[in-house]
Amino acid sequence: MNSSTPQQHQQRFQDYPPQFQQQEDEIDLRELFAVIWRGKWLILACTTLFAVAAVFFAISQPNIYRANALLAATNQDNNKLNSMASQFGGLASLAGINLGSGGGTDQTTLAIEVLKSRQFFSEFVNKYHIKPQLMAALSWDPISGKLDLNPELYDADSKVWVREAKPPQQPEPSMQVSHEFFLNGILSVSTNKETGLITLAVQHISPVVAQQWVSWLIEDINQVMKQRARLETMANINYLKQQLEKTSVAQMQSVFYQLIEEQTKTLMLAEANEDFVFKVIDPPVVAEKKVKPKRALICVLGTLLGGMLGVMLVLIRHFSRSEQQSTENNE
Structure with missing residues (x-):
């Protein structure tokens, strides 16, 4: 074999x-x-x-609802200021004045970055006291509309954080941790490249909370950017007046007068316009359908x-x- x-x-x-x-x-x-x-x-x-x-x-997994608003950027620069920016932009730069001639970051992009910043988020959370709703939300009852908080994280009766945390962390989540969670899981901002329209959205287990936060964010970012522009414009006007008193050249005085005039107009627009940066095209509503899971x-x-x-x-x-x-x- x-x-x-x-x-x-x-x-x-x-x-x-x-x-x-x-x-x-x-x-x-x-x-x-x-x-x-x-x-x-x-x-x-x-x-x-x-x-x-x-x-x-x-x-x-709890239902997650999404509230969004469609926004349009408000153009604050008028034609007269733009023409002056091209004519006296170099002189204004030497004087330390920004006329918005197209250099640097535009107002809309700046507003979006401010909206995502830690400082704005901290002021927003402290103003409306929403950290428990952000970091300890457990469930939402669609019948009663009540938002339940996780008792292992936050005691709603005594309003005290009871979360177990290892040092150096505290029972109350820090602003840094809360801000990261807000950016990664709650807030989204997108810009349509073709139309330039901006969509601001918030996701939460409560559709009522999501809708309210979107409304607050739009209102607050307009107010913050208005205040920033107001302070900057007033500083520009004061500086221009100081420079005007120092010069005796008639041509330079004429330029300073024109710059002061346009800065004053900008200040008046900032004071009168509530939709300073973003104008609401489609306001947020309370969502009826979940987006996930x-x-x-x-x-x-x-x-x-x-x-x-x-x-x-x-x-x-x-x-x-x-x-x-x-x-x-x-x-």
């Missing part, structure tokens, strides 16, 4: 014509499916386990993940046993 070693069998297989090698590949593929079929119970168990876990996870998608992905993991376990187990048997035979 003839016997051959695995190396001789492999050598003979390499000497076979291509059609025989293809037949061997087909046999291996059928064997692979046979292995998967023999491990069908393990695959079914993994798939069922992950499907059930995905269902429970999807059900446990997508529970059906979570269940489908969980089931697929369980099935793939089950197949991997079956194949790993099969090849491990085959490798072990091959090693024992060689020994």
Whole structure:
């Protein structure tokens, strides 16, 4: 009876014509499916386990609602100021005055960055006392409209934070942690490159809170930018008046008078215009439909993940046993 070693069998297989090698590949593929079929119970168990876990996870997630507002940038620079910026821009720069001639950051971009800044967020949170609603929100009752806070994080009765935290952290979340959470999970600001319109949106488990925060953010950013422009313009006017008193050149005096006139107009516009930076095109409303979680998608992905993991376990187990048997035979 003839016997051959695995190396001789492999050598003979390499000497076979291509059609025989293809037949061997087909046999291996059928064997692979046979292995998967023999491990069908393990695959079914993994798939069922992950499907059930995905269902429970999807059900446990609270509904998230989104409130958004469509905004248009308010153009504060009139034609007269723009023409003066091109005519006297160099002189104004030497005098330390910014006429908004197009250099640097425009007012809208600056307002968006201020809106996302830590200072604005800190003032916003302290003004409306919303840190518990931001960091300890647990659930929202659509019938009563009541927002429940997590008692493990915040005691609503005594208004004291009871969160367990390791030093140097405190029970009350810091402004830095709250700001990061606000930017990453709550606030979103996007600009349509074609129209230039801006969408300001807030996501929260309470649609009422989301709508209120969007309204407050628009109001506050307009007020903050108006105050910044007011202080800057007043400083420019005072500086121009000082420079006017120092010069006796008639041409320079005429330039300073014109600059003071335009800065005064800018100040008057800032005082009179409530929508200083952003004008509301479509105001925020209380959302009736959630935006997430997508529970059906979570269940489908969980089931697929369980099935793939089950197949991997079956194949790993099969090849491990085959490798072990091959090693024992060689020994």
